[in-house]
Every structure is written in structure tokens, then in C-alpha cells.
Amino acid sequence: MFNHLIDIERLSTEEISDIISTAQAFKKDTITSSAKGKTACLMFFENSTRTHCSFELAAKKLKMHVLNFDIGASSFSKGESIKDTFENLYFIGVDAVILRHSENKIIDRILENISYPLKFVNAGDGNCAHPTQALLDYMTMLEKIGSVEGKKIVIAGDVAHSRVAKSNLALLKKFGAEVHFCAPEYFMPENPEKFNVIWHDNLEEAISGADVVMLLRVQNERLDSETVKKCGNYSDKYKLSSEILNKYAPNAVLMHPGPVNREVEITSELLDSTKGVTILEQARNGLFVRMAVLNKMFGEKDE
Numbered sequence: 001m002f003n004h005l006i007d008i009e010r011l012s013t014e015e016i017s018d019i020i021s022t023a024q025a026f027k028k029d030t031i032t033s034s035a036k037g038k039t040a041c042l043m044f045f046e047n048s049t050r051t052h053c054s055f056e057l058a059a060k061k062l063k064m065h066v067l068n069f070d071i072g073a074s075s076f077s078k079g080e081s082i083k084d085t086f087e088n089l090y091f092i093g094v095d096a097v098i099l100r101h102s103e104n105k106i107i108d109r110i111l112e113n114i115s116y117p118l119k120f121v122n123a124g125d126g127n128c129a130h131p132t133q134a135l136l137d138y139m140t141m142l143e144k145i146g147s148v149e150g151k152k153i154v155i156a157g158d159v160a161h162s163r164v165a166k167s168n169l170a171l172l173k174k175f176g177a178e179v180h181f182c183a184p185e186y187f188m189p190e191n192p193e194k195f196n197v198i199w200h201d202n203l204e205e206a207i208s209g210a211d212v213v214m215l216l217r218v219q220n221e222r223l224d225s226e227t228v229k230k231c232g233n234y235s236d237k238y239k240l241s242s243e244i245l246n247k248y249a250p251n252a253v254l255m256h257p258g259p260v261n262r263e264v265e266i267t268s269e270l271l272d273s274t275k276g277v278t279i280l281e282q283a284r285n286g287l288f289v290r291m292a293v294l295n296k297m298f299g300e301k302d303e
């Protein structure tokens, strides 16, 4: 049982494995809800399809009450502070807030400022963390390759702006994977050496012999004008096709957190091939992982 899920770094390997076991139990329908009657508030300051829909469905399957907070119609526009908003939501009856926001580490700042025991789940903050994505990716990898220990996992694309890459790295390192990042210089973060991974700027070299290849989209909404100019020919060197995948990593599991930009980081023919189905399976596992996370916030009993 935990109060908040903010990032992967604060979870132990035992806690992660426990969340995955619970997610697998929800997938097999062998566990019941501990969160029935509790209230979840979905608050998304950035757009979302997978995370929003799967959290909403997860909460509904757990028989929770669900509030979809409408940012545009809320009293934020009247100058209400974050502190006052969350304290009011707590008194109205919200137990847990599922928050997506463009600001890094926003939940830590909220928790420093509010005086009431509202629970928080990070549904993605800036380019910092997306813990439930890393958990569902890990669940999918376990289903496909059994264990990640010693396995070559390549994450390729706009690493600099990707919270998914950072949360996956934190998780995969805990379980002994060999993590490689592949990006052109303009999509590498500052001080790339601090990530303690193997860096590549050549896609073919990076994926050679990989067990998992995870592609990332170009996050156009976070790019400055300089980077927009530089990344104009990104697809020439970094678009993955069946031909390249079959040549350099024929046994690799193909993954992508979504949303996919067809013909930018991946060809349509690869996405629509049998290899691409894993990307949809990731989205499905997101439902079970999010059920597990919400359930664990309110304690749980095995059937």
C-alpha cells in the first residue's frame, strides 16, 4: 500500500514486482477491488489518449467514483491557486488525483504546500517521469522475453524530451538490463553521460542484436525553434522499417509508448505488421497496471 506514485526511483524492486503481480492478477481476473467507493479525480493539463482512458477505465472497473476535472472550465481561470484547488477537492471528497502536467516534479511541489492527505499519481510530468508507462512497458517486456536482466534494450528517438525514456531507464537499471539510448545530437539531453547508458547516434548500430527496440516520437510541442530546424530530416536516418529491423534485430520485440507518428519514427508497414501488435498490447497492459496502482493505494486483499 502506498500514498503516492510519483516516480520509479522511489519504488523498490519488490514494490515494482508486486505491482506487476497485481496487474497480472487483474489481467487474469483473479483479484477484486480494494478501492471500491473511493473517488479518483483525473486532471490532465496535457492531452492524452492512452493514459487518460486507461486510468478512467481502471478506476471504473475498480468501482471507484470518477471525476474528470475540466481544466478550461475550472476556477484556475479565476486565479485560484493549486493549493486551494487541491484542498477544496479533498474536502469535496476526492481521495486520489491522477495528474498530468507540463511542469517537472509538480507533485512534489504540491505536496509541500497542501495540508491534507490527498493521494497523487503521476500520469506524466514535463520531460521528467511517467512511472505507469514504465511499469506497463516492463509488464509487456516480461510477457515477451521473461526477464530483462542482461538483455539489450534500445530506446531510440527524442530522448531529450522524453519522460518515458527516463522512467524506463530508472526501472530497467533496477532489474539489470543493458540499456542503450539512440538519438541524434539535437535530441540528446544536456550532459548525456550522466544517464550512465550506452549512447548511439546511428540507428542500425544501436539496434544490432537488440532484445527490445523501443521507439519514441518527436515531441514537437516541446521543441525550440533551433531544434525544429535541425530535426527536419530526422526520418532519413531514424525511421525504423521492417527491412532495417529484420536485418539488424530480427528477434527484437518492437515497442512504442504511443502516440505514434507514422512515417516519422516508424514506417506504416512495420507498425501494421505482426511486430507492431506489441504496441497495442502495451496500451492494454496499461489498463491492468493502472488498476494495480490504484488498488494498491487503498490496500488490497487477494481473493
Ligand code: CP
Binding pocket: 047, 048, 049, 050, 051, 052, 124, 133, 257, 258, 259
Ligand atoms: N504513452 C502515453 O502517455 O500516451 P498518451 O499521451 O496518449 O497518454
